[in-house]
Amino acid sequence: MRFSSSDRQINVNRLEALTDGVFSIAITLLVLTIRIPEPGEIISQSELIKYILSLDYELFSYCISFFVVGSLWISGNKRMKFLRKTDDLHLWLSLLNLLFITLIPLTTSLLSDYGDFEFVELLFHGNILMLEIIALIEWEYLIRNTDLVQEEVLSKLDIRNIRKKNFFSVFVPILGMVISIFTSAWSNLVYLLLFFRSLIIRY
Amino acid sequence: MRFSSSDRQINVNRLEALTDGVFSIAITLLVLTIRIPEPGEIISQSELIKYILSLDYELFSYCISFFVVGSLWISGNKRMKFLRKTDDLHLWLSLLNLLFITLIPLTTSLLSDYGDFEFVELLFHGNILMLEIIALIEWEYLIRNTDLVQEEVLSKLDIRNIRKKNFFSVFVPILGMVISIFTSAWSNLVYLLLFFRSLIIRY
Amino acid sequence: MRFSSSDRQINVNRLEALTDGVFSIAITLLVLTIRIPEPGEIISQSELIKYILSLDYELFSYCISFFVVGSLWISGNKRMKFLRKTDDLHLWLSLLNLLFITLIPLTTSLLSDYGDFEFVELLFHGNILMLEIIALIEWEYLIRNTDLVQEEVLSKLDIRNIRKKNFFSVFVPILGMVISIFTSAWSNLVYLLLFFRSLIIRY
Amino acid sequence: MRFSSSDRQINVNRLEALTDGVFSIAITLLVLTIRIPEPGEIISQSELIKYILSLDYELFSYCISFFVVGSLWISGNKRMKFLRKTDDLHLWLSLLNLLFITLIPLTTSLLSDYGDFEFVELLFHGNILMLEIIALIEWEYLIRNTDLVQEEVLSKLDIRNIRKKNFFSVFVPILGMVISIFTSAWSNLVYLLLFFRSLIIRY
Structure with missing residues (x-):
């Protein structure tokens, strides 16, 4: 449990714990983007049903964001699993990653409320x-700093395949940006492509 | 701690950490469904006592939801304990499970405020x-994919009993739905049946 | 890491993870009981300084509650450290414990806003x-169910001392209740006694 | 995993778990200091773009605070890695540390909204x-209580260097205080110095 490997490295376990913490909070805060009526705001049951049904776009945005965050968690796990130790630069890359994870409830909330604005979709x-x-940079950093990676795993890694997958992952939000210029509100459907990522590119 | 079993599987530990994170946040956010008065909103002590006493239904809903989430956490633990590794499909099933866990503070909050509407109880x-x-599907998936399960545990599992328990667990919310059509507000009392689950069906 | 001890028990690790999760969220949510002014609500710096200084009681309540929750976490850890495994009844006791932990941000918030009402202090x-x-009951349960406890630790336990400590801990909030009848607002100072607990009763 | 070392010490693992929990929640709550418009509050896209651009200072404060919390987490990890066990005094120091971590979302939020007030910057x-x-005191406590520290690590520690680093870390916020008297709003840029800490003082 406690390796005491070297004075300068920090346990990978701690990084995993912080990451899982931030992901689980971000994923749970996402639900706050769905606004439910205040008590007393609604009087009749039919009015409430109408209100809930009008939340369709909020619920859809919520599901997509949950799915994207889940997908980032899974691919992040795969990356972290190869780690034998970390160094300062890798830790800061990971924290930068977490910073943008904590922004997702914010950008999702904007999307929920103002999804018909192209600018919000671009955000x-x-x-x-x-x-x-950041994930792509982290991978490249690990590939170049093999002392951070577990040797027995490294040999099995298909680096070409990892790169293909990373470029595919970067391509998806760019495609989303392009689509959001043409249509409004539904451009985040593009993330369903991530489902097929593991099918089209084995890894 | 770090098995490096195969490049495609993710540590069960990480899934447990994310699950425990989401459950602990959902269980703590539940308390926000109990609305306390703003500062200055209430002037006399007797008024405050009256206010707190009027929270009876909110507190009751809170306790029931806490109990249901706790019960889901316990049965989820029992399921996860058998895991030797995970695969992509199992991970996505687990994430889908967490998505509906994060929705519980929302549906509980609606129930707290609009518990006399049948529709809210159905939600x-x-x-x-x-x-x-989802729990039932996850069990069936594990039973069919024995490579995910620890062998020494598998032999001891009474699959018939697990299925009985799963069907009982699916039956309880359906019973709740039926009851909510006849009475109003108190149909979530049905979840007290979960207490007896471990007594009537050994496992 | 994964013992697969028996089909009916759940890993103590998972219970520890859920407990640490709930405690860390409750302890962080406590800070929300300190109300800071909305943007634009305050215009001059002197007005803001006056506002911050007027938060003295909120900050005091916050520190006391933080200290009490921290103290409960430490004594809970000492209890959990002896566990070899758990059973259903012990898990439900632990969940009941967590339920009352999640209520602390609520009762602290009430105390912050309405600390001059005796009723709020009693709550x-x-x-x-x-x-x-609950902690006292959990200890008694563990003492009577020695199969849940690590043998090599059990022999070292001074049960008389544990009981002394538990009764002292139950006595402190009762003393707080009595004091709250005579004075107003400052009865939670009584919890500073917990600091001396480890000095007066060794354990 | 479970050492049962002695009845009076608590597992370092648990302290790590609570710390990671509080840090991940504090770091995620920070994002709530960025106020996004309510639904319906903004009508045209150009108005929304103007609004988002006006959040520059909030976003800047958010990034600085995230960076400072991240930096405190990294240096805290380095400290905790040397621990073999904890005692009551060390636990209370760690909890005091967490108390001030939970206050950061609060002081950051004040800074976001009232950053032009010198008093808020001083806070x-x-x-x-x-x-x-607190970090400095914790280090000094560990250096004096060598039974808490892993022996094989202790010999490798360069205590002079650790002290240099600790005094540098204490100096940075003091410098920030001095700067905040002369300029307004941007004094937290001083924390970028922490980036160079690991370069100028090896450790």
């Missing part, structure tokens, strides 16, 4: 884009 | 129903 | 009293 | 100063 896709770019 | 029971159905 | 002390009574 | 720097002073 949301930009948030995801930053996360995917 | 709450529907939320629990989804969670129990 | 706050009642909340702590419930937590200490 | 923010004071919050960080307390955290750095």
